[in-house]
Structures are given as C-alpha cells and as structure tokens.
Amino acid sequence: MEFNSDIQSVLKGGYHCKLCDIHVPNKASLDDHLKGRKHQKLSSVRATRKAQAESSLFVTGFARETSQLQLIDYFQHFGSVAEVIIDKKKAVYAIVQFSEIEGMQSAFSHSQHVLDGQKLCVKPREKKEFRYIPKKKQDPRNLHQCVEHLSQELCQAASVNEQMHRVVESFQLSEAEKEVRNLLVELLQGVFTEFFPECCLQPFGSSVNTFDIHSCDLDLSLDLEKTKTFQARVKGSSDQAQECRSEDIQSEDSILSDIDLFTASTAEVLDLVAAVLRKCVPGVHKVQVLSSARLPVVKFSHRELGLQGDITINNRLAVRNTRLLQLYSRLDARLRPLVYCIRYWAKQKHLAGNPFGGGPLLNNYALTLLIIFFLQNLDPPVLPSVNQLKEMACEEEECVIEGWDCTFPSQPIAVHPSKNTENLCALLAGFFSFYDQFDFSGSVISLREGQPLPVTGFLSKTVGEEELMEQLGKAGDCSLKNIRLGPVNLLDPFELCHNVAGNLNERTQKGFRRECEEAAKYCRSLQYQRKSTKGKVWGLVRLFEPLGGGTQGLSRDTERELAISIPFKAAMLPDSVRSELLLARGLFRQLWFKKVCQAVVGVLQDVLKCSVAPSDKPVKARVRQEELEHGEGTDCAASAHIGPVNEDVKQDVSVTDCTLPAGENGLNVQEAKNSCACPSSLIKECSPQDTVLVGLKRPLCRDDTLVSPPNKKQMLDSATMQPLAHWHCLLWHRVWVGRRKVRHNLLKSLREASKPEVGGIELETCVTKSIAQENEEAQKLLEFSMEAELLGCTDDTQIILKFTPGEDHGGLFQDFFHFLESFLPKMTEKLLAKLK
Structure with a gap:
C-alpha cells in the first residue's frame, strides 16, 4: 500500500497523519480522514504557503524609516507585487511576495538593488516545513500550564503538608482580584436594578465558595422574586402605576411593561437580560444565551477585566449549595488544601477541566462533593453529614427551597469540631485509596446521609421513590423525579433527584479509578512522603505529572488487552x-x-x-x-x-x-x-x-462460629x-467497512414514516444485511x-x-x-x- 509523505504506519497498529497530528486505527478511518474537512483545509493552506514562499524574496539593508509603499514601488519594476511584510521590531527586514514566480526570478537575477542610496541584500525566501499548531489560550495562570512554575517551588518545601499549602497560595484569588469581581457585581447590580426594580444579584460558585482559582468564572444568580411582586403591585392599581410612571418606573415602561414575569419563560427573561448586558454595561461583550442547557444561562465576557461570567435566573439552590461549601470549609481547615490539590491533580490527568465546557469530565463541584464524602466516611469523620448539620440548626435557620430541605447552621460554632487528627499528607493518600476501592456501580453517593446507598434502591421507579424518601428523609410534597443513574452516581446535597456526575461515561469513570489506583500506589512510596536529599522531584510534583508524561502511562498502553x-x-x-x-x-x-x-x-x-x-x-x-x-x-x-x-x-x-x-x-x-x-x-x-473446588485445600476447620478477620471487606x-x-x-462479512455510507443510503431510500430509529437494532440489522448482499458468496x-x-x-x-x-x-x-x-x-x- 502506498502512502504520501504525510502518512506513516505505526508499529502498534494504525496510521499517523503528520500534517494533522492525528492517529487513526485502520485503513477505512484513514480514508475518511484524508477526505475530511480538516485534512483538506490544511493541505490547501500548506500548498498556498508553499506557493507564496516560491514567489517571495527576503530583503534587508534598507533604512528603518523606509515605508511599505516605497518597497512596493521599487519592486514593481520586476513584476506585480502581491504583498510586502515589514518587521522592524527585532531587525529591519521585509518579505516581498510577487503575484507570479517570474517576477521573483527577475528581481533575484538583477545584479544590484539600491533604494534611497541604500544597497539592498536580496535572497530567496527560506522554505520552512509547514506545521499545524492548534490554537490554545496562552494563560500563564492556567492550571494546565503551572507544572513547570510549581515544580521548583514545591520541591523546596519541607513536607507534603507545606507543599499542599503552597498549592493553595499559588492558585487562590488575591485580594485585589476579589475586589475587582466585587466591583463588577456592584456595577451589574446597579444596571439591572434600573430595569428590574428590587432585583437581587447574588454570586455563587467558585468565586465565593472559598475554593476560588485565578481562571474561575463569575457565576451570578439574578433573583427576580421581589421584582415579580413589584410588577404585580404596580399593575394592580392604575393610580399607583400612574404615579410610578412619573417618578421611577420609566425603566419599567421599557422592559417590564412588555413582559409578565409570572408567565414569561426563563428563555424570554434571559433574552432581556442579554439585551441589557449588550447595550447598558460598558466593557461587556460576547454575550450568548444558552436556553437549551439543563439550567438556562447567559454567558458574557468583560473585555477590560478579562473575566467570563454566567447569569442564571432565580438559582436559589446553587446559592444555598455555595453557603454549604463555605460552612464545610470553615469547619475544618484541611478541606481547602485537599480540594485545591485534588482538583489540580484531576486536571493534569485529564479527568476534569474541559476548556470548552460540558463533556464527560468531572466538574469542580462534583470533585468537591467527592472529597467531602470521603471526609465524612473516615473514622472518626472529619466532616458531618448534611442530615447531622440539619439537626444542629435552630428554628430560625430552617430553609426549604423548591420543596427541598436545605437546612444547616449558618455559623460553624454550632458544629462540634472533628476528633480526627490525620495530617494533610495522610488524608490525600487516603482519598486515592478510598475511591480506588469504592463500588461505584453498586452504590449511590449521598452526602445527606454521609454514606453510600445501595443502587438497588433506585432500580425500580415505584419502589425506589419510596425507599429514597424514607432513607433520605426528604421533607415537603415535592415529587421525586427519576434520577439519572450512570457509571458514577453522586447525589446533590439538597436536590436529591439530581446526579451531579450524571454526565460521566464509562471511560471517564475507569480513568478516574485507574488514576486513583496509580496515585494510591505512589503515595505509599518514600518518594511521596520524604523530601529527596539529592534534589530530585518528590511529593506532589511526581503526583501532578501530566497524563502520558511518565512511563507508567506508556506501559499501560502497550499492554492493552483485547477486552x-x-x-x-x-x-x-x-x-x-x-x-x-x-x-x-x-x-x-x-x-x-x-x-x-x-x-x-x-x-x-x-x-x-x-x-x-x-x-x-x-x-x-x-x-x-x-x-x-x-x-x-x-x-x-x-x-x-x-x-x-x-x-x-x-x-x-x-x-x-x-x-x-x-x-x-x-x-x-x-x-x-x-x-x-x-x-x-x-x-x-x-x-x-x-x-470441593479444584486446586484448593480443604479448610482445616468447618466451625460456623468462626469470625471473619476485621480487615475483610464486606x-x-x-x-x-x-x-x-x-x-x-x-x-x-466485513460488517465494519463502509457502514456509515450504507446507513446513510438506507435512510435516504426509506420514507419518513417508515424510517427506523437511528442507531437502533432494526436499522443496524438492515445495514449488515445490505453489506452482506454485496458479496454473492459468504466466506x-x-x-x-x-x-x-x-x-x-x-x-x-x-x-x-x-x-x-x-x-x-x-x-x-x-x-x-x-x-x-x-x-x-x-x-x-x-x-x-x-x-x-
């Protein structure tokens, strides 16, 4: 089989396209890739660049004040000039590109070039190999690019505990950054009050839950409950409405008079919010409404501050979740270093932190809940369960939001301090061991109970609802929705029908377990626990190595099992x-x-x-x-x-x-x-x-009263x-070859009413049958x-x-x-x- 210079065979199987830097597993996938948009576009760009290089000259020797027009006028004598690029920052040189290669040859063959008394040095343009470099945000404070910066600092620490505190200091928001965010919130609050009287803009999420990092978004909830009451009060009395019109309800005429907040959909309200952001908030751009998301949101960016933000409507549960995380963080000072280190570790291992949002990766909120759940299950526990916090709250602190019981104390003084005295080094190692052995598919993680619940209680909708309501002690008459079960089942502390990790797929879950296993194994070594006397990397530095950066990841790939x-x-x-x-x-x-x-x-x-x-x-x-x-x-x-x-x-x-x-x-x-x-x-x-089991000795004692060893797992x-x-x-039959094309042709040939479900059993059976019919004799x-x-x-x-x-x-x-x-x-x- 012949390939062009871009394609090379890989020893492990498949092919690698050097132009696009992509690996494909087989010939069929390679053919699809070569016909694809990306490869075709890059091939076209490379051909264009090559043609430009062949018709261009490299020119030096002209005075620094020489303009682009002067160079064009001079070289026009040899042929049509398409473009002249001048660089005067590092050195004084120019690239002169002719429309035709003949113009370049004519100028190069000229014996001497002089411009304004300066002798020019003219050479053919250097031909460089075309390389595709994907665009990436170059943020020096981004977690993915902090490894080199952190390594030296962490290696100088005296212990793993000190390393973990230095990670927090490196990533947390400074006081100046917090003040900038507060000023932006105040600005937005003032603007929205003009259009939505008596509204309340509340920050939530990473910016204020004590787990902030430099690159975190500004999450905001626009509470319009009081605005609804205001609008009803104004419309209830025509006299009052007339008085308000003459005083401070001019903004209500422009927006609230055109919409009824009691009947308007969330998407309609978000459209108004987006319009206010675009027209009335200076510095805001890239405003986008995502009304089809699980929680509809308006996304925006602030140009001068370099901040990205999200605005949701009446997201009171998220605000309450933020208050809960703040309380947990104040209950035990060990939680913050654990969260920062484990989040960073997860990003380095490609388990979390999708830069484009969404996807089957862990989000920061889910990771934080997993850490809290681990701390709830230690002996003695570091943190109490949500139900235990509820029992410690007073009557004034009772809170029910959308039918969910969200009660917990407002101050940490109401909670008894933990008797657990383990240090951060041991807790971090314990986290990896805990989830390396955790039964994800057989359990549902409940922070409200502080213990795993059997997944069998969620298998049947009818029985599952009754058991869940009994086990979790849910208050109110809110109907329990069907919980989306998946490879990882992590219940929200308050909204008990929401699986926070419901977006994860089997591959992510396996990757999390595998990386926890590797991390737990490393944490048992002296390289993790003791500082190197020879100046080698140790502790968290080795733990934070990016995925694929070490030899362990490579060995796992080479020993891949056909399973x-x-x-x-x-x-x-x-x-x-x-x-x-x-x-x-x-x-x-x-x-x-x-x-x-x-x-x-x-x-x-x-x-x-x-x-x-x-x-x-x-x-x-x-x-x-x-x-x-x-x-x-x-x-x-x-x-x-x-x-x-x-x-x-x-x-x-x-x-x-x-x-x-x-x-x-x-x-x-x-x-x-x-x-x-x-x-x-x-x-x-x-x-x-x-x-009798073949190959095993008969046990010496058959006494049923024997007690299992204490370290035996249940x-x-x-x-x-x-x-x-x-x-x-x-x-x-070669049922995998050309399957997509056959499926497409089948769907086109069938009537709309008779088309089977895309990706269903019936359609895939027909696809195989069509492939088999192409071969007269099966072999x-x-x-x-x-x-x-x-x-x-x-x-x-x-x-x-x-x-x-x-x-x-x-x-x-x-x-x-x-x-x-x-x-x-x-x-x-x-x-x-x-x-x-």
Missing part, C-alpha cells in the same frame, strides 16, 4: 427488569450477567450475522480472591458455558451452573430456588462430597463465585473466541468480554475489534432496553 467492558447501567434497563433485579437483592449481578449474555449473543448473531456457538473449552467460575485468602467460600463447585446457541438462544441462555454456599453467609439451594433472588439456571444441586453479593461464559465465533474471514466474565464484589459491577483471535489470514481482527469496541456496548444496551 471490552459492559458496565452495569440501571437507567438503560426497562422497569420490569429493574424490578426483577431489585427483588434479586444481593444476587442481582448474576441475574444481570445472564441477561447481558443474551444481548451480546443477539448482537453478534442477529445484528452482525456472525456464527456463534458454545466453546468446547470448559470454563471454571472464579472464586473471589478475598475469600480464597481467608479460606472462605470453598463450598462451591462451578463450571460454565453458554449453549446451545440457536434461534431461541435469546429466550434461554444457560449461564454458569454453580452451587451457592449454605449457612450463615449464603442461601441454601432450596431457598434460592424458591425465591426470585437467583434464576434456576444459576443453581445446581450437588452432594456434600462434590462441593461482601455485597451472597454468592461467592464469578460467572464465566465462553463462545466460539465466525465472521463472514469465513476470521474466527475468534470470546469469554465473558462478571466482575463486581467491592469493585464496579461490569462484564468483561475478552477476545482471542483465531484463524485470521487477512489480518482483519484488529480492525474488527476496533469496530466492536464502540458498537457492541451500544447495541447491547439497546437489546437490554427491549427485554420484558
């Missing part, structure tokens, strides 16, 4: 399945494993037209490592396979026959069979002499084995085996599909696997959503 993860997502399941899993309680993972296996086989067999058959290779169910270490869980024997796979495979897939342990820590066989906690296909009766499942399944698959392209393993004890509940390539003469498996990485999880979710 696809399918996480447990309760929100994607129909209500009937969620109720069934809820009733299964501790065994919901095994039941969910069976249903996912059905869906995976359905995608491969029905949607992609692969041949799927149970593997002859016997697969043993794996016992949890933590139980093997303590000699528990040995009363089980398990073997697993899927089969037979045929037309009714979706109705009955046999998964992992296993024996559940009887006695105090498990269900006996008859109980499990009679309950809906575990499907019958998961249970196998066996005699006592059969319940099991979330009743079963002690992890189900496995194994298939052998054949691929007959085996490759074969591969696939193993499904359920993971989820104290870790996240997920199914890992491990692929092993078999016969592959055409070298197609890498391309096919890359296609499956995104296609298989999506289609599996679609099939799971259709389960009855």
